[in-house]
Amino acid sequence: MTTGWFPVARTTEVGTTPVPVGVGGQAYVVVRLRPGGEVSAFPARCPHRLVPLAAGSVVDGRLQCPAHGWRFDSDGRCVDLPSMGPHGTPPPRADLSMPWAVEERHGWVWLAPERTATHVPPRVTAAPEPAPAPPDPEGAAFDNLDPSLEHAWHPVALSRELRPGGWLQVRLLGRNWTLRRDGDALVADPPAFGVRERLGLIWLAPSEPADVPLEVPEDVDRRFVTDWMQPVRSPGPAGPLADTFLDATHGPFVHAATIGLPDQAEVGPAPVTIEPGGFSSVREQWCDNPLDPEVATGGRPLRQRRRTTYTYRAPFQLRLRQDFLDSGATTTILYLLQPEDLDSTRIYVVLLLSSGPGQPLPLRADVSGQVALQKRILEEDVRSQAALAVPGLPLDPRDEVHVPADRLGIALRQALCDFMVVGRRQQAAA
Ligand code: FES
Ligand SMILES: [Fe+2]
Missing domain, CATH: 3.90.380.10 (Naphthalene 1,2-dioxygenase Alpha Subunit; Chain A, domain 1)
Known part of the structure; x- marks a missing residue:
C-alpha cells in the first residue's frame, strides 16, 4: 500500500493527451478530460484487454481506450461499451479502480494512490522530486517462449524462401535454426523432431507435436x-x-x-x-x-x-x-x-x-x-x-x-x- 501525496507531472505537461506516470510501483495516466479542465488520474491499463490507456484519447469528456472504444468518465466508470450497443449496461467490473485523489498544487500534479490523513498535497518550498518511471506490466501470461510451444508444428518460412540446394536461418522460440533443402529432403540444424512443407510453408516441430493441424x-x-x-x-x-x-x-x-x-x-x-x-x-x-x-x-x-x-x-x-x-x-x-x-x-x-x-x-x-x-x-x-x-x-x-x-x-x-x-x-x- 502506498500512502501519501506524490508529485507525478508538471501541470503544464498535462493536457488532453494522457501522460503515463508512476507512484510506488503502480502505473497511472493523468489527463484533462476538457481543454483547461481539472486533471484526472486513471490506472494505466484498460481492464478489458489490459491495453495501455496512455495510447487512449479524450472523446466527449471521456477517456476512450484505443482498442475497442470503452469510455471512462472522471470517476473511472465505464459509461460506454460499444460492443454492447447503445442500450447495453457495462458490467461493474468494467469500471476502473481509481487512485484515491489527484490535485494540482505548486505547478505540479499530485497523486494520492490510497486514502491519506491529509486531504491536500503538502506545502513545498523547493521543486519536488520528479515521479519515478512507471513499472513494467506484471502478471503471468502465455508468451512466445512458453515451454509447451516446443510441442507443436510452427511455420518458419515460405516454401519459396528456401531454394533447392540452399539454406536459410530462421528464428523460433528464442533459438536459431538453419534449414537446408537437399533434393526432396528438408533438414534442420540443430536437429528437430520434424521439418515438413504444407500450405506453401515450411513447418518445424522442435519436439514431438501435440497440436492438431x-x-x-x-x-x-x-x-x-x-x-x-x-x-x-x-x-x-x-x-x-x-x-x-x-x-x-x-x-x-x-x-x-x-x-x-x-x-x-x-x-x-x-x-x-x-x-x-x-x-x-x-x-x-x-x-x-x-x-x-x-x-x-x-x-x-x-x-x-x-x-x-x-x-x-x-x-x-x-x-x-x-x-x-x-x-x-x-x-x-x-x-x-x-x-x-x-x-x-x-x-x-x-x-x-x-x-x-x-x-x-x-x-x-x-x-x-x-x-x-x-x-x-x-x-x-x-x-x-x-x-x-x-x-x-x-x-x-x-x-x-x-x-x-x-x-x-x-x-x-x-x-x-x-x-x-x-x-x-x-x-x-x-
Ligand atoms: S482493451 Fe480497452 S476496450 Fe478493449
Ligand atoms: Fe484486426
Missing part, C-alpha cells in the same frame, strides 16, 4: 486461387495477435481507415463449437459486397448475406472463411504465426479466393486488390499490437474483463490452456 479444404479445391502476402513481423507475442484476428469488436477503432464501419460497433455473442485442438464459430450477417461484379450491373443488391466461419487450432493457426451466400463467392484467409522471440512474431497470411461454383476463377487484378487490402488491414493490427505492449496473453479469466462479444477470445484462452497442459505433460514424459 488446421484443415484447409480450399487448398485442394480447384475453384480457388491462392496468393501469399509478404510475411510481416509484429513486435510482440503471438497470443494477443491471435486474439485480435478472432476479435470482431476492434474494427471501428483499429480499422477505421479500411474496413471498420462505426455503425458496426455492436456485436452479439458468437456461437463456439469446441473441436479437437481448438474450436470453430459460424455466424451469418448482412454486409456490403462491393467486390461482387453483379452489384455494378444491378444484378444483385449491395447488401448481401454472408456466412463467416472461424476455425482455430492451437497454438497459432487460424482460418477465416467468408461465404457470400447470394453470389456463391468465397474469401478464405489463413493467419499462421511463428513465435520467434518474446518480442517478435512473424505473420504469414494466405488468401484463397473463389468466384463460386460454375464461375470462372477470380481475375488476377481482383486477387491483387484483395491482397493489397489485407496488407493494409494487417498493418493496422500490427501497429495496434505495438501500442499494446503486453508480454503475452493472460490465461486467467480474472486478469481481464470479458463481455458477451468476447466468446471467441475466451475460447482461445481455454484452448491455449488445454494446449499448455498437454504440451507440458508431454515434456514431463520425455
Whole structure:
C-alpha cells in the first residue's frame, strides 16, 4: 500500500493527451478530460484487454481506450461499451479502480494512490522530486517462449524462401535454426523432431507435436486461387495477435481507415463449437459486397448475406472463411504465426479466393486488390499490437474483463490452456 501525496507531472505537461506516470510501483495516466479542465488520474491499463490507456484519447469528456472504444468518465466508470450497443449496461467490473485523489498544487500534479490523513498535497518550498518511471506490466501470461510451444508444428518460412540446394536461418522460440533443402529432403540444424512443407510453408516441430493441424479444404479445391502476402513481423507475442484476428469488436477503432464501419460497433455473442485442438464459430450477417461484379450491373443488391466461419487450432493457426451466400463467392484467409522471440512474431497470411461454383476463377487484378487490402488491414493490427505492449496473453479469466462479444477470445484462452497442459505433460514424459 502506498500512502501519501506524490508529485507525478508538471501541470503544464498535462493536457488532453494522457501522460503515463508512476507512484510506488503502480502505473497511472493523468489527463484533462476538457481543454483547461481539472486533471484526472486513471490506472494505466484498460481492464478489458489490459491495453495501455496512455495510447487512449479524450472523446466527449471521456477517456476512450484505443482498442475497442470503452469510455471512462472522471470517476473511472465505464459509461460506454460499444460492443454492447447503445442500450447495453457495462458490467461493474468494467469500471476502473481509481487512485484515491489527484490535485494540482505548486505547478505540479499530485497523486494520492490510497486514502491519506491529509486531504491536500503538502506545502513545498523547493521543486519536488520528479515521479519515478512507471513499472513494467506484471502478471503471468502465455508468451512466445512458453515451454509447451516446443510441442507443436510452427511455420518458419515460405516454401519459396528456401531454394533447392540452399539454406536459410530462421528464428523460433528464442533459438536459431538453419534449414537446408537437399533434393526432396528438408533438414534442420540443430536437429528437430520434424521439418515438413504444407500450405506453401515450411513447418518445424522442435519436439514431438501435440497440436492438431488446421484443415484447409480450399487448398485442394480447384475453384480457388491462392496468393501469399509478404510475411510481416509484429513486435510482440503471438497470443494477443491471435486474439485480435478472432476479435470482431476492434474494427471501428483499429480499422477505421479500411474496413471498420462505426455503425458496426455492436456485436452479439458468437456461437463456439469446441473441436479437437481448438474450436470453430459460424455466424451469418448482412454486409456490403462491393467486390461482387453483379452489384455494378444491378444484378444483385449491395447488401448481401454472408456466412463467416472461424476455425482455430492451437497454438497459432487460424482460418477465416467468408461465404457470400447470394453470389456463391468465397474469401478464405489463413493467419499462421511463428513465435520467434518474446518480442517478435512473424505473420504469414494466405488468401484463397473463389468466384463460386460454375464461375470462372477470380481475375488476377481482383486477387491483387484483395491482397493489397489485407496488407493494409494487417498493418493496422500490427501497429495496434505495438501500442499494446503486453508480454503475452493472460490465461486467467480474472486478469481481464470479458463481455458477451468476447466468446471467441475466451475460447482461445481455454484452448491455449488445454494446449499448455498437454504440451507440458508431454515434456514431463520425455
Ligand atoms: S476496450 Fe480497452 S482493451 Fe478493449
Ligand atoms: Fe484486426
